[in-house]
Amino acid sequence: MAGGRRGAQLPHLSKMERVVLSMQDPDQGVRTRSQRLFITVIPHTAAGGDVVAWLIRKYCISDEEALHLGTLLVQHGYLYPLREPRSLQLWPDDTPYRFQTPYFWTSTVWPAAELDYAIYLTKKNIRKQGTLVGHEKEHYDQLHRKISHTWDLVVMQAREQLRAAKQRRKGDRLVIACQEQTYWLVNRPPPGVPSVLEQGPKRSSCAADRVQMSTEFYKQEMERCRKALTRARVKSSVCLEAYLKFSGQRGPHDPMMSGCLPSNPWVSNEDAYWTINAPSVAVPTKLRVERWAFSFQELLEDPVGRAHFMDFLGTEFSAENLSFWEACEELRHGGQAQVRATVDAIYQQFLAPGAARWVNIDSRTMERTLEGLRQPHRYVLDEAQLHIYMLMKKDSYPRFLKSAAYRDLLAEAVVPPEAKRRVFPFMRKPLHASPSPALLPASPSGEPVAATSGPECGDRGT
């Protein structure tokens, strides 16, 4: 079709095309008959029921699904009904349908253009001798306003296309007119009918399909591929092992998978769970304390954990490491105006020779840090902070986990009991306070499946 921006074909349209093509197989395809209109005989009519039966046989699907799939095909214009052309639905009885010609298949690669629509409406105007009604009349007027400069071409083409059509025999003329009408019913649907080509709001990756295939583009592609070759990659086997380990470790801690004690606040309307797991609480829960053993990051992120770790470091006389780390975090995330003052304070307290709480950093890092301190900015202490972090992680953290302090914490930690839900006296099964989809068995009754399928037979009132 003339003009229009060409995109890629939507995947569901390609799939529908393949289905329609496999329906055309002379042995395995849908059975077709001829349609008789007084003296004209037009071949290749398929009954709705035959189409549904073919879909069931070919894809081994249920009745409902086949009907739904067939309706999708009709709504997207790959099949059109012969008796009521405006109602695009699939009736599974012997309502006749015909296949659409590939030129008029719905496509985002060849979007329908305004000029073609104008020509179609003009042809219709001629055929109906000026009695276009409703939304078509509105569109016609709109188009005339929009593209009035090419209206000469529109009129000329409309007339010539009609004259060209007259050269064919009557049956073909009827079929081609039906095909064109269906195409425009799908691409410019009447008001009230949802458009099948509507795509939702585009995600930002749509920039990819606006690109021009030029030398610039290919140069950039080559650069991108070259850089991608040098990237470090992790084997998927390694990734997946790590993922499995992570899931296995975290499984018992996940409220969805293992339920949350005492009760799920969203279910039982009690917020005991949240108060017990508040950021600063006197006695942490057992699960929380176990989590501190997963990684150093977990320990540091939990305020209670950090406090206990600080106490432990105090007993080992290396508490200044954690204080230094905390001070650096404050620097990184603090206000811009306080950067200089904070840097000075940190230097005085931790880095200056003979400072009160001197931290043990290796000489090379210390040199570089002191260099950077001449022009202090937010990230000037990053190297030192990382060094101390790794020191704590490799050295103090494992000792903490093996220490008596941690063992006591684990022993003292509380395991909240599951709250009892108020049970009605005549209930056979007690309800869980924290229903988790992983814990509950699949219930046999389940939800009632909505048994309203499409029109099976009978009422077809359109």
Added chain:
Amino acid sequence: MAREECKALLDALNKATACYHHLVLTVGGSADSQNLREELQKTRQKAQELAVATRTQLTAALRDRGLGAEERAEFERLWVAFSGCLDLLEADMRRALALGTAFPLHAPRRPLVRTGVAGDSAGVAARALSVRSLRHEAEGNFDVDDLRQLEREILQVSEMIQEMEMKVNVPRWTVQARQTAGAELLSSASVRVSSVGAVSVQERTGPCDPNKALAATVFSAVLLAAVALAVCVAKLS
């Protein structure tokens, strides 16, 4: 005069484009055949010849500085119609290439879509070429070679369009078309299509003259026979 010539060429191009569009509609359907591909080739080659001729004439006319304002407006109108027509032709050619590649005629495992169009389209092609009838003389693998030819021709047409844009500077939006909305209705009787309301397939097929004539003949024959028998019976008795 130059204007009449241009108009005539443009009309011929318009006719060829419309016929080509009509032929491309059936590619991939049940009427697709060697003959159709041959007709497509002939039609589009004719259209290209006409396009080149029109272009030379129009460019010559538009580059002529000595044209009056009204004449220039007229030529600009023709130019806009011409470039629109050429865009339509190029789009249809690209579509024909895509469809022709997707539906090769001699591949055993790729059947054509059963669309119900069964007749031949020689009349359409003949109309485009302004001849009375068309002879088909294609050999075996015509469609495959034709596709390659089509690709080259598409490139030629795109180049022609680009060249046109470069050479002549006619801003489309300033052109006032001569036809107004509804102008297609005020036309000669030859445009009124006899298959009025041909959309609903349940319609009566118009005044079916052959049927009625046949019925009338049969009825009158039976009537005559009855009258003759009655006369014989009367005479005998």
